[in-house]
Amino acid sequence: MRLVRYGRPGKEKPGLFDDEGRLRDLSGVVQDIDATLLGARALRKLAKVDVKTLPLVRGNPRLGVPVKGIGKFIGIGMNYADHVAETGAELPTEPVFFTKAVSCLNGPDDPIRLPKGSRKTDWEVELGVVIGTRAQYVSEDEALDFVAGYCVVNDVTERAYQFEMGSQWDKGKGCDTFGPVGPFLVTRDDVHDVQDLDLYLELNGKRMQTGNTSSMIFSVAQIVSYVSRFMTLEPGDIITTGTPPGVGLGRTPQRFLKKGDTLRLGIAGLGEQQAEVVAFPN
Template identity: 75%
Template sequence: MRLVRYGRPGKEKPGLIDEEGKLRDLSGVIADVDAAVLAPKSLRKLEKIPHASLPLVRGNPRFGVPVARVGKFICIGLNYADHAAESGQPVPKEPIVFMKAISALNGPDDAIMLPQGSKKTDWEVELGVIIGTRAQYVSEADALKYVAGYTVVNDVSEREYQLERGGQWDKGKGCDTFGPVGPWLVTSEDLYDVQDLDLYLDVNGKRMQTGNTATMIFSVAQIVSYLSKFMTLEPGDVIATGTPPGVGMGRKPQRYLKKGDTLRLGIAGLGEQQAEVIAWTAKK
């Protein structure tokens, strides 16, 4: 099942993408795609609704972040060995954990805004994990039972802020619009193997990143279990699981985003994002 939130920013309605790829309205069934809906029992109830009975949505509305009221936006760094190598970093012995600000959340096709004075804004296509059940100290064997579904994340990063401004990665990760998520949430049972998904990212039509989740250093199950030992994971929390090689910082010469660039990125079975890079403007 592919769940979405569509409409103007702040006014999104819940919906789903049916078997024919058509957008159906869910607002007569649920108020939003939120923590209550992500519980296993609630998802099973939604799955049983005949999708053809739901109203069709006409046109091509904007998609928002597929989960409402995200509580935590957690990220894992250097989780692909070849990305660690291109970054000049050793392969981590334990997951590297940092946070993106909730205010960085962005619709999958919304514009990405360069921060004031930005010189090194970079791209990172990542598998996103959406928690469905409260998790504390869960085992690796049980960890995937706590996942509601998966999505596409672009962990946009300002490398100067991240690496040259006194430490703490968060400064280069949490700028406004630096967290595009979506287009949809694909529920867990609709993915055969989350550790065998192709990822890709293009800049201005040129392929920059190609990878597969099979080469992650720490699997989704390992990540969820690990994080649950340090913080309570709540329904609706989003985890970005790391990026494959091909980021701008790792290229020779280095290549960073500038106004007018376009991004196209996606993950097999999880949909695609397309965004334009714009100059900074005050967020309304």
């Protein structure tokens, strides 16, 4: 299933896209796409609904973050060897992770707003993992059983805040609008092999990032298992799993986002985001 939340910010309704790519309303079946819907039993029940009986949604409404009530937004850093090389860092021996403030969550096509004083705001297309079942000290073998599904994430990052203002990556990761998620939450049963998904990102129509999740240093199963050793993962939590090469930081000359830029990014089978970069309002 391709689950979505659509409508004005703060007023989103639950929906899904059918096999023909048409948006259908789910509000007569579920109250929202949230933690109560993400467990295996609830998703199996939802999958039994006859999609053809759901009302079609007219027009092209705004899509919001596909999960409501996200508690934690965890990022994995340096998880593609080519990206590690372009940043001049050393290959990690264990997953590197950080937190993105949930206040940075943004709809997939909503504007990305440069923070005040931004000099080096960068892009990062990533695979997002949405937790479906409470996970604590789970093994790698069973880790994917705790996943509800997957989505596209843009781990927008202000590099000057990240690297030039002390050692706290979080400073550059959690600015408002720095966490576009969606368009869909694609349930785990509809993703054949999470370690074989193509990723891409274009800036102003020019391809910047091309990758595949097969190049991850640490797999999704390894990541979920590892993070669950250090914190309990709850339904609705998101882990974004690292970016392939091609970020602005790693280019020669370096290229960072500015007002008026447009981004187009996506992952095979998980949909696409398109966003404009805007300045912080005066």
